[in-house]
Amino acid sequence: MAKVAVVGAGMTKFVRRAQETGRELSWQAAKMALDSAGLTLKDVDAVVIGSAPDAFDGVHMKGEYLADGSGAWRKPCIRNFVGGATGVFAPIQGWYHIASGQFDTVLVVCEEKMSSCHPHPQGAFITIFDHTTERPLGPNLLWIFALEMNRYMTVHGITKEEIALVAVKNKKNALDHPCAQLGEELTVEDVLNSEVLAWPVNRLDVSPASDGAAAVVMCAEHVAKRVSDKPVWVEGVGWHLDTAYWTNRDLYYPRYVEYAARMAYEMAGIKEPRKEIHIVEPYDPFDYKELHHLEGLLLCERGGAARLTADGVTQRDGDLPVCPSGGLLGVGNPIAAAGLMKVCELFWQLRGEAGKRQVPGTPRRGLAQAWGDLMQVGTVIILGR
């Protein structure tokens, strides 16, 4: 397999409602990524677009809709959609486009414009529930998170206070991100006292709905060495799907994340993830999900992630920085773009270009993970310099 590098990254601000259309946002991120790599659209052999439900935009065939802003017209192009896991699956797809030897340079663009869906983008999620056995009960998306969070807390005896520390950390980290929607200094009490939406989930346990785009440029080794003095290499990728009968499995542990991580670790030759991964961007649409995913990624024992957080290990200057970007909780959650934002963050961190967010000690290897659908898809990418 050909070695594959990330050589450029770009993103827009994440905002509740953007003036720009999805195509304009895509163009802004894609153009920035190309510029940062010193490349033009002429250098791009193929394009990968990631975007989650078409229902947000109310546009069928969203890949085709976003294609001009993503630089894809008159090029080989594919749009992928694996729910919330899309943003990390898109660079995985970019990786196999190149690793196969078929293409040398691929532009990967992820976009989401959730604000178009009224009265609230949550409405677009109803169709993920089974139309016959679940939807007549009047579910909303918060249900599955609340049910999973309660199960996770109860099995391990973890408190809401311990989980709230994640929201406090990530929203604080986001203060240093120039694109962040919700950077804020908060206390655990603020989180616990925020409105109860679906107990055990309070408003500040949840990431916002957002508009935004992100992009990366990926190259084969011979191109990367020519165009970049600091390429960041794809060392491992993994993805996995569990059953959609989500009420038939124990929600306290994300098995599909573990299997995706094992695939990526094996490819990267990683035997002891806790020692060999230096910076982590797990998917954090809700604060407990960061803990849940750290366990699935085998970066701590089951039920142990709350302890790591309380001990400060996951702070930006801790032993294992987690979501130094500010994560979805702080930077924002335009679904597919949010996942790719995490990959952009690794790119900037590993090159020492993250400014105020820079993790000390020049991290050598980082992992980004996303998650989606009915709590069943795991996608993992490991980058290293």
Add this chain to the structure above:
Amino acid sequence: MTVKIKEWPGTALSSRDIEEGRVLTVRHKLKAEYAWDAGVAIGRYLRELKNGRLVARRCGGCDRILLPPRMFCEQCFVPTDEWVYVEDTGTVNTFSICYVRWDVARLKEPLLPAVINVDGASPGMGILHLLGEVRPEDVHIGMRVRAVWKSPGEREGAITDIKYWKPVQGG
């Protein structure tokens, strides 16, 4: 490269920008109607709900009693073998106390969605349903519950033929 970028693209709108017409918006209401076929397995499941019973399928390959029922076992990848009636009692696997509707409008009286592991199905075979006749603060994981059915005349062959699940005395 983050430290090298001074101006980040993307323009945040406020609600006033829209109300005062500073930016233009086009609105459209999508009208779409569907009639979903319940299928073979869930079709029978719904007919049995109308009879006031819960039915599952047994897979001879892994010997699991599958609920909701399915005509093929997704693990063994073989046809399932027989219909098996299960109980209308179970155990709360997890639950929530939900104050918002699908469109994020607020509810005065919370809904109590739960995953209920149904007696007679294989361990861990839960279904999504609602709890009722219980104060939210009294619900707990591990609570024993029983289905509260609509009257036979009201039942229509739907998951809502069970109104909700209520605590079993002493559960």
